[in-house]
Amino acid sequence: MSTSVMPAVQPLTCLSEEEALFRSTIRDFAETSVAPLVASMDETAQYDPALLPQLFELGLMGIEIPEAYGGAGGSFLMDCLAIEELSRVDGSVGVLVDVQNTLVNNALLRWCTPEQKAKYLPHMATQTVGSYALSEAGSGSDAFALQTRATLEGDHYVLNGRKLWISNGRESGLYIVMANVDPSKGYRGITAFLVERDFPGFSVGKAEKKLGIRASSTCELILDQCLVPKDNVLGEVGQGYKVAIETLNEGRIGIGAQMVGISQGALDAAVRYAKERQQFGRPIADFQAMRF
Structure with a gap:
């Protein structure tokens, strides 16, 4: 022994x-x-x-x-x-x-x-x-029901949708945005993208008025034909749910x-x-x- x-x-x-x-x-x-x-x-x-x-x-x-x-x-x-x-x-x-x-x-x-x-x-x-953008109006607790879409067009993805309640939204220069590239696959279509503030089609919407933690900005993000280079996929296409779970x-x-x-x-x-x-x-x- x-x-x-x-x-x-x-x-x-x-x-x-x-x-x-x-x-x-x-x-x-x-x-x-x-x-x-x-x-x-x-x-x-x-x-x-x-x-x-x-x-x-x-x-x-x-x-x-x-x-x-x-x-x-x-x-x-x-x-x-x-x-x-x-x-x-x-x-x-x-x-x-x-x-x-x-x-x-x-x-x-x-x-x-x-x-x-x-x-x-x-x-x-x-x-x-930086900001982490997962939540949407209809996907809070059920985050994987997100409606933001990403469509591959040439060497860019085109993102369309809105994110809500995003902390640091007003101050950020880089956003990790979750979008679905293939809704037919359900959560297995979710992909994470690195979106810079000055990308075409991206904008920060209104900030929420809150009762506490007021200095922290909690904002809406708007993606309207937002162009994101293919190289800005974080992780692998369709693996965004893994990125989300492990990060959270x-x-x-x-x-x-x-x-x-x-x-x-x-x-x-x-x-x-x-x-x-x-x-x-x-x-x-x-x-x-x-x-x-």
């Missing part, structure tokens, strides 16, 4: 020195640079113009993108740490970084050809915001990190208030009901 001892597995809750430093850096940035902007961004329902360049400069828009492409060369756990710490101060900034990393960059890293990576990843790491699996974890951050921020605010609010000459935190 072997007497070798298995190495101890470090719990996920124990961060490495690098991860702890990363979290501390993001927390400091969120508290000093983001927090002062939250109220005005919520009122105007848009990000402060100075914020996006700072996020790129810190490497927060390309956390997992390899350093060879100008990214930070980090991990998925670092994605989640950044999303959580930013959301602790502002859920809008948290979702911006979440969509960029866990949806868009994640899909590009997993499904792009080497040529596509060389073309797009350096921009995603340094200057371009990680995207949901990112949203979980956002919710943890928002919850922590709410608790922190409540504790501060309880220590400051006075009743009968004492902070309400001193009373038994609040302590419970």
